[in-house]
Amino acid sequence: MPHMLKQVLGSVLTPEETAQVYSAFDQIGDIVIIKIPDELMPKKKLIADAILANVKTAKAVFAQVSPVRGDFRVRDLEFIAGENRTVTEYKEHGCRFKVDVAKTYFSPRLSTERQRIADMVGDNETIINMFAGVGTYSVVIAKANKTCKVYSIDSNSAASELDGINAKLNKVQDRVVTICGDAAEVIKDRLAGRADRVLMPLPERAKEFVDSAVLALKEKGIVHYFAHIKADSKKAGQELGLQDAHDAFAKYDHQVLAIRVIREVGPRIYQIVADVLVSSRHH
Ligand SMILES: C[S@@+](CC[C@H](N)C(=O)[O-])C[C@H]1O[C@@H](n2cnc3c(N)ncnc32)[C@H](O)[C@@H]1O
Numbered sequence: 167m168p169h170m171l172k173q174v175l176g177s178v179l180t181p182e183e184t185a186q187v188y189s190a191f192d193q194i195g196d197i198v199i200i201k202i203p204d205e206l207m208p209k210k211k212l213i214a215d216a217i218l219a220n221v222k223t224a225k226a227v228f229a230q231v232s233p234v235r236g237d238f239r240v241r242d243l244e245f246i247a248g249e250n251r252t253v254t255e256y257k258e259h260g261c262r263f264k265v266d267v268a269k270t271y272f273s274p275r276l277s278t279e280r281q282r283i284a285d286m287v288g289d290n291e292t293i294i295n296m297f298a299g300v301g302t303y304s305v306v307i308a309k310a311n312k313t314c315k316v317y318s319i320d321s322n323s324a325a326s327e328l329d330g331i332n333a334k335l336n337k338v339q340d341r342v343v344t345i346c347g348d349a350a351e352v353i354k355d356r357l358a359g360r361a362d363r364v365l366m367p368l369p370e371r372a373k374e375f376v377d378s379a380v381l382a383l384k385e386k387g388i389v390h391y392f393a394h395i396k397a398d399s400k401k402a403g404q405e406l407g408l409q410d411a412h413d414a415f416a417k418y419d420h421q422v423l424a425i426r427v428i429r430e431v432g433p434r435i436y437q438i439v440a441d442v443l444v445s446s447r448h449h
Contacts, residue, residue: 171220178212187213194267194274195254196225199243214247225249228267238322239271239299239368259284261305261336269324271299276367279428279439283390284310286441287363294361294382295319296349296375297368301329301342308338317360319345319352350378359446362387369394369437373414380418383446388423391415391440398434403427407438419445 175184183206190201198217202210207229214227226248234241243252252268258277265272284307287293291314295304304318318333320326326346333342345352364379366372369392379389393410397403408425424441431437 171217174216174220175213178209178216179206183209190230192274193221193224194265194272195256196223197252197254197267198224198227199230199267200227202229210246218248226251226254228252234271238269238325239370240269240322243268258302259306259309261309261332263300263302263305263332264328264335265300266324266328270322270328271325272302275429276302279426280306281310282426283307283365286388287311287314289313291315291362292360292384293317293363293365294353294357294379295365295367296353296379296382297366298329298344299325299367301332301344303365303367304329304342305332305336305338308333308341309336312341314341316342317345317357318342319347319349321346321348350375353378353382357382359384364389366390367392369431373410376414380415380444380446383444386443386445389415389442389444391442392428393438393440394431395436395438396434397436400427400430400436403436403438407436407440410438411440411442415442415444 186203192199217227218224227246228243229246230241231244232242253266256263256265259281280303287307293316295318298304298318298320301318304316308316318329323346326344330344333339358381361382364382366379372392391411395403395407397406404425404427411422421443422440423443426439428437428439
């Protein structure tokens, strides 16, 4: 958020109030989503107008009024000011994404992680993205490597539809296969033994799907396992994350090649990703 906005909010809010709004601000395309504490809700219009007046690229402001929740990982939004629409276009790593911020999960805060995984992909890989959302990882990967093929699964039909649209927008529709369905079912029915690499970007529940991820792999392959870890510090989050990854893959021959703390998602809750090399011979 521009520093200037802090000053503008300062003219309508106390310093403490400004800090509260300042720390929770997401801009996705031209839509701004803020978290407004209950006691500041009477001032929501003032806040939203200050944002619209100062962030030139912002066309709409919404308040997030529920946590990200449910299987589809979406949040309830309340329209405050500007244009009352939830569809926007977001640009990242030379890719364009059509996003519906009300009907689908989307976080601009995972951009570095998307690029990190895309950079690891080798030629001619088959990749299965089990929890693809609007296709962010799938499209960034397919665009970065012209020889790979990505199966892009999501159970939310609104997300899956946008995934298909985004593959076309970025001209990778010939190598991104969009599938709407439950990842475990889809893998069991049609993708067992196919993947060199599997992505599991559903940190709240990835552990439940580890068997499906391993089933999707060729004899050997890499799983990008995401998890949420409770810890007192980032360093502890990394250590506990490593342990969590080993636990999740305990019944398979595996090696954790790398572990990374992506971000703090709540007070003392860290999102981690582990790159796990798995030999799937011992199902
Ligand atoms: C945290 S979001 C990640 C989306 C995307 N990878 C991203 O980073 O933008 C998790 C996604 O998993 C989907 N999902 C949840 N359970 C699923 C399941 N059993 N099978 C397939 N997709 C599922 C949700 O609809 C949601 O879009």
